[in-house]
Amino acid sequence: MPHPQHLVNILTGIKGAMEMKDSMPLAKIIKKAERPLLVIGPRALEVEIDGKLFIEYLVEIAQIGKIPICATAHTKKKLLELGITPESTYDVIEIVNSLKDPEWKGVKGEGCHDFVLFGGIRTDLGNQALSTLKHFAPHLKTMTLCKYYYPNANFSLPNYKKDEEWKGLLEGLIKGLK
Amino acid sequence: MKGKKKKEEQDKIIRAEDQWEPVGHTPMPHVTDLRNWDRRLLQTYKPFYAPFCDLCCLCTYGKCDLTGTNRGACGIDISAQQGRIVTLACCMGMSAHAGHAAHIIDYLIEKHGEDYPIDLGDQVNVECPNIRTVLGLKPKTLRDLKTAVQYAAEQLVHVVSSTHTGQEGDAVDYESKALHISMLDHVCMEAADVAQIIGFKFPTSVADTPIVDMGWGSIDRTKPVILVVGHNPASSSEIIDYLREKGLEDKVEIGGICCTALETTRYSDKAKVIGPLSRQLFFIRAGIADVIVADEQCIRTDLTDEASKVGSVVIASSDKACRGLDEVSDKPTDEVVQSMVDKGKHVLILDHEKAAEVAVEAALKLAPKRKKEKPIDEKKAKELAQACVACGSCTQVCPNLLPVGPAIQKVAEGDFEDFKMVFENCIGCGKCEEACPQDVPIFKMMQAVASWDTWKCRAGRGPVMDTEIRKVGAPIVLGTIPGVLAFVGCSNFPNEIDEIAEMVDEFARRKYIVVLTGCSAMVIGMRKDKDGKTLYEKYPGDFDAGGVVNIGSCVSNAHITGAAMKIANIFANLPLRANYEVIADYVLNRVGACGVAWGAMSQKAASIATGCNRLGIPVVLGPHSAKYRRLYLSRKEEDDWTVMDGRKKELVDTEEPSPEHLAIVTESKERAMVTIAKLCIRKNDTQPGRQIKLNHYIDLYKKFFGTLPDDLHHFVRTEKDIPMFFKKEVKQFLQEKGWKPKPVLSLPTLIGTYETEVPVEATIR
Numbered sequence: 001m002p003h004p005q006h007l008v009n010i011l012t013g014i015k016g017a018m019e020m021k022d023s024m025p026l027a028k029i030i031k032k033a034e035r036p037l038l039v040i041g042p043r044a045l046e047v048e049i050d051g052k053l054f055i056e057y058l059v060e061i062a063q064i065g066k067i068p069i070c071a072t073a074h075t076k077k078k079l080l081e082l083g084i085t086p087e088s089t090y091d092v093i094e095i096v097n098s099l100k101d102p103e104w105k106g107v108k109g110e111g112c113h114d115f116v117l118f119g120g121i122r123t124d125l126g127n128q129a130l131s132t133l134k135h136f137a138p139h140l141k142t143m144t145l146c147k148y149y150y151p152n153a154n155f156s157l158p159n160y161k162k163d164e165e166w167k168g169l170l171e172g173l174i175k176g177l178k
Numbered sequence: 179m180k181g182k183k184k185k186e187e188q189d190k191i192i193r194a195e196d197q198w199e200p201v202g203h204t205p206m207p208h209v210t211d212l213r214n215w216d217r218r219l220l221q222t223y224k225p226f227y228a229p230f231c232d233l234c235c236l237c238t239y240g241k242c243d244l245t246g247t248n249r250g251a252c253g254i255d256i257s258a259q260q261g262r263i264v265t266l267a268c269c270m271g272m273s274a275h276a277g278h279a280a281h282i283i284d285y286l287i288e289k290h291g292e293d294y295p296i297d298l299g300d301q302v303n304v305e306c307p308n309i310r311t312v313l314g315l316k317p318k319t320l321r322d323l324k325t326a327v328q329y330a331a332e333q334l335v336h337v338v339s340s341t342h343t344g345q346e347g348d349a350v351d352y353e354s355k356a357l358h359i360s361m362l363d364h365v366c367m368e369a370a371d372v373a374q375i376i377g378f379k380f381p382t383s384v385a386d387t388p389i390v391d392m393g394w395g396s397i398d399r400t401k402p403v404i405l406v407v408g409h410n411p412a413s414s415s416e417i418i419d420y421l422r423e424k425g426l427e428d429k430v431e432i433g434g435i436c437c438t439a440l441e442t443t444r445y446s447d448k449a450k451v452i453g454p455l456s457r458q459l460f461f462i463r464a465g466i467a468d469v470i471v472a473d474e475q476c477i478r479t480d481l482t483d484e485a486s487k488v489g490s491v492v493i494a495s496s497d498k499a500c501r502g503l504d505e506v507s508d509k510p511t512d513e514v515v516q517s518m519v520d521k522g523k524h525v526l527i528l529d530h531e532k533a534a535e536v537a538v539e540a541a542l543k544l545a546p547k548r549k550k551e552k553p554i555d556e557k558k559a560k561e562l563a564q565a566c567v568a569c570g571s572c573t574q575v576c577p578n579l580l581p582v583g584p585a586i587q588k589v590a591e592g593d594f595e596d597f598k599m600v601f602e603n604c605i606g607c608g609k610c611e612e613a614c615p616q617d618v619p620i621f622k623m624m625q626a627v628a629s630w631d632t633w634k635c636r637a638g639r640g641p642v643m644d645t646e647i648r649k650v651g652a653p654i655v656l657g658t659i660p661g662v663l664a665f666v667g668c669s670n671f672p673n674e675i676d677e678i679a680e681m682v683d684e685f686a687r688r689k690y691i692v693v694l695t696g697c698s699a700m701v702i703g704m705r706k707d708k709d710g711k712t713l714y715e716k717y718p719g720d721f722d723a724g725g726v727v728n729i730g731s732c733v734s735n736a737h738i739t740g741a742a743m744k745i746a747n748i749f750a751n752l753p754l755r756a757n758y759e760v761i762a763d764y765v766l767n768r769v770g771a772c773g774v775a776w777g778a779m780s781q782k783a784a785s786i787a788t789g790c791n792r793l794g795i796p797v798v799l800g801p802h803s804a805k806y807r808r809l810y811l812s813r814k815e816e817d818d819w820t821v822m823d824g825r826k827k828e829l830v831d832t833e834e835p836s837p838e839h840l841a842i843v844t845e846s847k848e849r850a851m852v853t854i855a856k857l858c859i860r861k862n863d864t865q866p867g868r869q870i871k872l873n874h875y876i877d878l879y880k881k882f883f884g885t886l887p888d889d890l891h892h893f894v895r896t897e898k899d900i901p902m903f904f905k906k907e908v909k910q911f912l913q914e915k916g917w918k919p920k921p922v923l924s925l926p927t928l929i930g931t932y933e934t935e936v937p938v939e940a941t942i943r
Contacts, residue, residue, distance in 0.1 A: 008577050008805075013232025015245045042846045074848035077884040089888050091853070093804065093843050097226055097811050104816075122672070123579055125845055128228040128804035135229055135246055135256050161570075 004149050005159045009127040011151035015134065017144075020155050023169050026143070027176025029155065030065055033115030033141075035106055038062045039095055040086075042073035043146070044120025049167045057170045058119045058145065059084050065177040067117065068107050070095045075120070092121055096129045102139040112139065118153070119145040127152050145170070179208065191325060192315040192756070202757030203935050205314035206329055209336050209358055215759050216354035216792065218932035219766075222817055223791075223810035223840040225353050227260040230807050234259050237343045252343050261352025262341050264784065264808045268356040269338050271785030272363035274475050275733060276334065277498060278410055279327045279370035281474075283320055285412050285530065286377035292321040296376055299383025301643035307743035307754055308368040308736050312361060314756030320377070323369040330362040353808075360788035361758070367786075368736035375640050378415050380444040380730075385646075385719045387637040387728070388447040392703050394457070395630035396433075396450050399466050402545035403431045404537050405490075407458065407481070408473035409732060411441035413495040416534035417471065418446045430541060435461060436476045437696055437731035443637045444730065451635045453704070454669035454697035455779070456606035460628070463488060463621045465551055469518075469541040471533060474498045475732075476668070476780065482524045489548050491540060492524040495533045500526050511535050519543045556594060559626035563590035565616040572610035572620065578603060578672065578802070582610045586618060598627040602674045605779075635703035636714040638695075638730025642741040644748055646721040650691065651749025654769060657867015659723045660874050661770040661858030662691045664738045664795075666786065669697035670779035672800045677847045678776055679705035682713055682726060684851060688874050689723040690858075695735050697777065699728045735786050739793050742769050751943040759929065760940050766794025766837070767821070767926045770858035770871070773797035776850065778806070791840045796857040801845045810840035814892055821861065824925035824941045833920045835892055836861050848882035856893070861926040865898040873901035876908070891915040895922045 001016040020026050030036060044055035055075065059082055062069050068087035071079055076089050088095070088107035098104045104112045116133070118126055126144065130152035133142050143155040147166040150156045160166040188194075188206050204211050235241045239251035249255050254262070286294065296317055298305050306317050309326045317323055337359045340346040346355065374380060381387045397403055406414040414434065421427045433450040434442045435458050442449040452461055455476050462470065462481070465488030472481055474496040482501055485492045494501045503526040506514045511532065517523040518540045527533040554562075563586050572582040580603055585596035601624045611620045653659040663685050665678055679702040686692050694702060703712045717726035721741070729737050746752045746764040754761060765771065773790045775783050778799055784806055787797040791810055799806070814835035823830045836859040844850040855875040863871060872893060879887040886904070891912055894900060896919045900908045930938040 005574060006579050007575050008579075011232075012230070013245055014243050015232065072849075073844070073846040074882045077882065080884045089883065091842070091844050091849050093226065093228075093809060093811070098813060101813075101816075122801050122845060125801040125804050125843065128230070131230070131232075132226070132228045135232075136227070138246060 002149050004151055006123050008124055009151060016151045017153040017156035019149060019158050021158055023172030024176050027173055035111055035113045036067045036115040037070060037107060037113040038067045038117045039070045039072060040075050040119055041092060041121035042075055043122060045075060045078050049163050054120060060174050064174055070107055092125060092129050096132050100132060100137040114140050116140055117143045117145055123148055126150060192313055198316050199753040199755035201314050202755050204758050205756035209355060212758060213354045214933050216357050217350060218928055220350055220353055222812050225349055226809040226811045227257055228804050228807055229256055229260055230805050254347055257349035258347050258352060260807045261349040265352045265356040266341050267781040268360045268785040268788050269334060270781035272359045273334055274782050275363055275370060276327055276330055276366040278474060279366045282370055282410060282412060283324045283373045286373055287320050290377060292319060294320045296372060298375060298641060301383035301645050302641050303644050304744050304747060306368050306372055307740040308364045310754040311743050311758055311761050312365050320373060323373050326365055326369045330365050333362055334359060356788050357792040360785040361792045363785040364736045364739045364789045367733040368740060370733040371736060374411060378445055380640060382640045383643055385639060387639045389634050389636055389714060390443045390447050390451060392451040392633040392635040393631060394452050394461050396632040397431050397466055399550050401429060401431045402541035403467050404541050405467035405470045406434045406438045406442055407436060407470060408477050409437040409475040410473040411438060412530040413471050413473055413533045414438055414442040415445045416530045417537055420534045420538050430538060438473055440638045440731040451700055454700045456669035459606045459608045460621060460624060464625060468544045468548060469537045471495055471537050472499060486522060491518040491522055493533050493537055494526045495530060497528060507532055511539060515539045515543060553625035554622050556626045559589055559623040560592055562619060562623055565618050566590055567616055569615060571613040575609040575613040577607060578605050594627050601627050605670045633703045634712045634714055635700055636719055636728045638728050638734055640730055640734060641737045642721045647744045647748045650722055651745045654745060655749060657770060657863035657871055660690050660871045661772060663854060664773045665694045665698040666735055666773060667696055667698055667775035667777055667783045668779035669701060669777045671777040672802055675701050676705040678702055679713055681847060681851055686717045686724055686726050691721055691723060691725055693727045693729050693738055695729045696732045732782060739790060742771050742795060745769050759934060759936050762793045763928050768860055768862035770860050771795045772854050772857045774854060776800045778803050787841060796837045796840050798850050798853050799843045801843055804843045809842055811842060812838055814838055814889060821926045821928055822930035822938060823923050824927045824938055827938055830921050830923060832861055834861060852878045852882060859893055861923055868899040869901045872899060873903060876904050886911050891917040895920040
């Protein structure tokens with residue numbers, strides 16, 4: 001099992017994320033989900049990949065994959081600027097608190113989500129939020145799209161040293177979701 | 179344990195025959211006496227767990243993997259294990275304050291005697307609201323404060339014992355124990371600070387305390403420099419006494435880091451606040467201090483190693499932190515000073531008077547011998563950065579997730595902007611430097627980007643005055659002062675050090691009452707506006723709308739919960755005496771207060787916050803605080819918001835999630851500010867009060883998120899609640915949401931909604 005980029009997030013346990021280096025299996029997993037959700041955090045507003053904001057990649061993934069968005073922290077404003085109205089606005093802890101309830105109706109009122117993607121959350125907070133879901137939400141799977149390995153997710157990207165590799169995966173994923 | 183003899187013992191301790199107020203239902207409560215209150219609270223604000231560790235390794239059954247539905251060999255599940263760890267953390271935090279209180283009270287009893295009276299000046303009659311409310315005792319002397327701490331210590335034994343393998347096994351019961359011990363943390367903090375105020379004659383009954391110099395740049399390094407670190411002012415006050423006695427006050431610099439700094443500046447306005455905890459290692463490595471006097475809590479455990487590297491010497495002065503040093507309390511001063519000056523020996527001195535004498539004499543002799551280096555400049559930093567091989571180890575180990583490595587590489591190219599940002603966001607642990615295989619002196623290099631400016635901090639002022647409570651009690655409860663915000667805790671900030679100042683400025687400008695303690699109280703002095711003024715110079719120090727009040731050190735946090743209790747007592751005329759449930763219920767439903775622990779790091783922060791939660795005060799935490807493992811959250815749409823209408827004695831479904839959470843982590847300062855404004859909403863708000871609160875909530879939400887709040891309909895009870903400025907768009911929004919008017923209660927209470935001996939009538943005066 002790989003180490004996370006930030007060692008404060010090192011796994012103290014035995015159930016860690018499957019590292020996903022290839023975009024095609026990822027796309028297949030997402031496509032199989034009945035009610036996916038994309039949770040977008042504020043780091044997506046700060047991180048640029050080859051001159052394009054991470055949040056723009058996430059929006060593309062949401063649009064092509066027809067995945068509803070939950071905007072956390074203050075990301076809603078930027079999403080509106082990008083012409084996207086998120087289906088819900090919570091902070092990450094609040095959306096996780098709802099997600100762990102299998103009876104929750106979800107952000108569209110159609111039932112709880114079975115697959116949740118995360119992008120742009122601080123790694124320590126993100127890994128803690130994923131820990132909650134790992135332990136208390138057996139009814140759903142989680143995946144992270146940041147450039148770092150998150151041990152508490154079900155599926156995680158590896159630690160990318162080079163942004164080009166990360167960009168390649170995100171673009172491959174967008175293509176695979178079409 | 180209950181029984182006739184126990185009651186007789188309690189009555190004697192609290193002097194039950196004294197008629198100042200009737201004795202309430204829970205004098206000196208035992209671990210389970212407020213359990214039903216806790217369970218009622220946690221029915222709405224359920225524990226939310228984010229396990230930091232999937233294993234339990236506390237006994238030799240383990241290690242046990244508790245992932246998901248797995249149980250440990252003892253039978254414990256992951257939720258109960260989280261409750262258990264949180265309980266332990268709260269016990270550690272509470273015991274730090276209890277230990278501090280016990281020590282300082284004994285120290286002051288030695289100086290002044292057990293009968294030394296509690297007198298907090300002519301503006302403070304309700305001297306110890308926490309002790310009054312929890313124990314039912316109106317303390318009159320140092321001896322009474324000691325009694326309060328002894329009772330809390332006994333409770334601590336019971337709660338710690340519950341964490342032993344095979345004892346408590348239920349998450350909510352663990353939480354109840356954490357809440358109990360954290361309530362007692364506020365008792366101990368109150369006892370400690372009241373003892374300090376009377377024993378050291380700290381300012382009291384005054385708002386306009388001195389403005390003191392702050393920052394490492396304020397220290398005159400040409401003089402001998404004594405650094406005091408920690409939380410307990412026994413040694414630092416003795417140092418000041420010694421300097422005064424010898425006429426050396428202007429010849430020796432004394433500066434403090436962490437809460438001892440705040441305490442020392444309450445004792446002498448010539449002392450300086452060097453900075454918060456996050457600047458401890460930075461300052462020590464700067465080598466400015468000749469002598470470092472360490473007391474207790476929040477001191478680097480490698481202090482002596484770090485001091486040796488720069489030729490400073492350490493005097494450890496607390497039995498809680500002996501650091502493996504030889505005790506020299508009984509050796510002649512000259513001999514001890516000589517060994518420190520000639521051999522760089524660090525020592526343990528548990529006699530504070532002696533420690534002070536040694537500190538001053540050693541500083542006087544050592545300073546001329548030490549060659550204090552000038553701070554590293556950009557040229558030197560650039561040179562040192564050349565050794566970086568871009569391995570990324572520094573970035574990987576940074577607990578605050580900072581891009582240290584890339585910043586060092588830019589320094590090597592002569593670009594200091596990113597490195598400046600790293601310093602501003604640095605929590606001061608030094609792990610980056612430890613991890614560097616090239617031994618790049620990252621911390622020393624920070625000297626090149628640190629500001630060497632002198633800032634200003636207002637000295638801590640202790641309890642909020644009764645006269646102030648009389649003035650603001652009504653507007654707070656009615657809602658026309660939109661909230662009382664307490665920015666407290668450590669300096670483990672997720673972003674720039676001045677985020678706290680930004681938040682305080684925003685809310686003070688909006689006429690909230692802002693109080694601060696500990697490191698948070700220091701850091702707002704580290705930001706100046708365009709006129710060169712810090713927030714302490716910009717806003718008055720009154721506990722009133724738009725005031726920015728430095729209450730004091732960590733132990734002064736008890737005065738914040740105490741102020742909430744005083745509102746119930748002085749404004750609403752509710753008796754405090756052993757009346758915890760009624761007072762907590764009042765605070766929860768009617769006092770729009772919110773704590774903000776943006777940089778919380780320690781176990782003490784856990785118990786301080788949890789103590790606020792039991793009293794009904796919500797707390798907003800920074801993102802890394804998810805590592806505390808537990809929050810108290812509601813779900814506004816799904817949960818039951820029924821309360822009792824105290825006047826009609828009827829259960830009413832208010833449909834209003836206020837306050838929405840008791841303990842929540844937010845990821846960004848923008849989200850925090852919106853959440854803070856929302857968490858000041860209370861069911862008891864009058865319509866003008868609710869308009870004001872919603873006006874701030876909407877305005878902040880629009881500013882940071884760009885729209886009306888998604889959940890606004892939950893907080894509008896009738897159309898009269900809608901702020902005039904936003905009337906049109908809010909009405910349209912409500913229409914789209916299918917909003918219908920909700921009940922407005924003048925006396926909302928949880929009493930009567932759960933099993934308790936307290937009658938509903940007790941909530942009315």
